[in-house]
Amino acid sequence: MSTATDPQLDSLVGALVEANDQLLALYELASLSVDTLDEATAVVQILARAHKLLKTDSLALLSDPIHLVGDSEVFGPLLTANDAESLEHLRISTRGWDTVSVPTGWTITMVAITAGEPLALVAARKSKPFGTADRKLLNAVAKLLASVINTAQLHTEALEQAVIGRDHLIASELAQRALPESTPQVPGVDVFARSDPAHTSGGDLYAWSVVDGVLHFVMGDVAGKGLPAAITMTNVISAANASFRLSGSDGPAAILASMDEWLCESLSEREVFVTMLVGSYDPELARLRVANAGHSPVLYVSDGDVMDIAAHHPPVGVLPIEELLETTLTVSDGDVFLAGSDGLTEQQDASGAMFGDDRVVGLASAGCGLSAVDLGTRIFNEVESFAKSASQSDDRTLVCLTFGKST
Template identity: 35%
Template sequence: MRTDETDPRTAGNAPAAIGSLDNALDLLASAATRSPSAEDHDRAALAERVVRDAVAELQATQLALTEALIASQDRQLAVEALARINVRGAAGDDTLSLLLDRALSITDSRQVLFFEGREVALVRGDHGDLGAHVSLVRAALEDAPDDAVRAVASDTAVIGVLDPDGATEQHIAFFRSADRPFSTIDVPLIEAIVSAIGIMLAFRELHRHEFERAAVEREHQLASVLAQSVISTEPPPSADVDLYARTVPAALTGGDLYVFGRSTGAIWFAVGDVAGKGLPAAMLMTRAVAACRIAFLTRPDDSVVDVFQRIEDELFDHLDDVGVFITLTVGVIREDTGEVSLVNAGHSPVVFSGTEVEAVKASVPPVGVIRGRVPRVWTTVLGVDDTLVIGSDGLAEQTDPDGEQFGYDRFTELCRSARGLSSTDFGRIVFGAVDGFARGAAPSDDATLMVIRRGRTLA
């Protein structure tokens, strides 16, 4: 690459003019020390010409330096304008073409090529010698792939690497004609242009990833809303059973579920919690809800054990394949007598609040852990003031800002206050107590609550 310390129009002119001016001044000083003669007149005339020539040379030098400074400032402003183009936008192909057009003009090039991988993606300027230029760039990249900016082919081409840390190898190549080769004073300008375009391309890649992420997130949101909608149903109306159910996902959706079913003279119910959070848990939750509904519809007169095993048969293989389990409580209440039969598969908290408060323990592991275990059935008859409370661990394990959990003991003690309250009133008390305890702390898990009482709904 040709080396130029200053602008070629001014190199060496100013020192020569200054030397000539010094000589002329010496001549004038010599003539002034004695009486003028013809020879002195000649010397004075020569000195005058030298002074005039030196002044003219200095004026030309000043003009050239001013023009060079203006050109440099114009280049700087052009690069700054280049750097401001679409910094926050998508930086699509149209924007990239605009950037390359600006680069073509700023560098006074005849052709600019943009490479992705080793293939030409965009050409700006004339298309002359395109094949030869492409081959030249590919050969140069093979010889020195790690050079940030390099000149090749007798200084008529300069190649710069764009975003060296990017996922795709990208380069930009500038070409001039042989009579106007690049020089060292062009390197800072080209480096600035390459850096500016590299920033634009990084923004374009970031925008593309953000757009793809937003599209995926939107699909997840839609799937989550659809998943959550499968459990947003009111309890079946009954003159003899007072029911309340609510679920609050920790995120957009979660893995908690509750299901109701109806048969002659009885109401079936289930409360479950899929291991995990987010969309995967929500997808499994919808499958579990479907399995419960199918079992409630197809086995309405079966025992609670038969219905539970029907649900387990529907879910087990799938849960085993993905390595996930579901804690599940399944039960039925007879509307005329208030008799409740319940199977607890690894679920908590399940609390019966009667004369005494009793935690209903699990009799089999969660669904998806061990298949075919025959569960023990918990049975009771609800009195007028008795309440069956089925929650999820998101309630008992909610933490406050200091990291303390609400706790299963506190939840069980809270169930003592259920006597004399409607299911809805007590449900609101539970969520209010947990929210108050959290004092603004983020939910640690999905929170679900079902409350079952005898008598007409009071809320």
């Protein structure tokens, strides 16, 4: 055996051992269970193993915060107490790494990582320059880091969305609870009210109060959809309940004016309006008075004849109400009062045709003699049946009063 071959053999054995070490380190790196770690821990562990794998003296992930393993000498001059500031400095520097002052004897190599925002993995070594294999390994580490960071970011975003979604759901459910759960008990009138929001919450509303034996009620529709409309809806209900007490004795026009005073400015600031119908039924006088601010449909049916109660004012929030206007009706047994939202009349079927006012008028006309619950339920069922497979496009709300001695 020639001794001349020993150095070559040693070199070959050394290379094989090194390659084997690298393979083992790579196996360790690949088998690192990053899924169970938080982002910071995973990054630190990957860097530590990559540091061993690449036999670097220093390895840094240029992120905020900066992660550094090994000797900080080479990066020291670039780092300050503030990671964000250091990162910016390093980012600027790494655009032209050659311009950075590298301490004598050090070799630096860098790969860019894109994980939401540009990052870089920078390796420094004193012992020997980085070769092609080192760069490939560094690229593999960079890709693993990018994957970990991306996964962590997606997880955080999903978590934040889930929290927002949960809060949204709670707020929506609370808003819907502002609607009264039971109907008022007043002699001579039977009341039905129902609101089916298109989403978790909606902007349609109703409220009532019996003050000194008189039933005051409001039905409204806040322009817009979803949670913003629902929150406005709760404000409207609060204003209604206060106005019933404060202005109820003066009738619905005064209640409406009082609500307008409470709401007009804030609605205007939010750039929304509310179509609103306010009514007061006095069973002693068999008299129904209504004030309408832009709401439709509002119908009164007597002996099968349907009267459309036109708006006295534009919706609340458009212009301040300056006149007290209302319609007074003398009620008879069997008469029906009905106020619905546009979610009923504008419900489309699969072909795009709308349910329409005429169908509501027809149902109201044919409904004399029915209880308020039967009539209201029939109208909802008809709209549902009309829509068939078409989705509910808007909140559907109906307030229905039927009058009679027996009720």
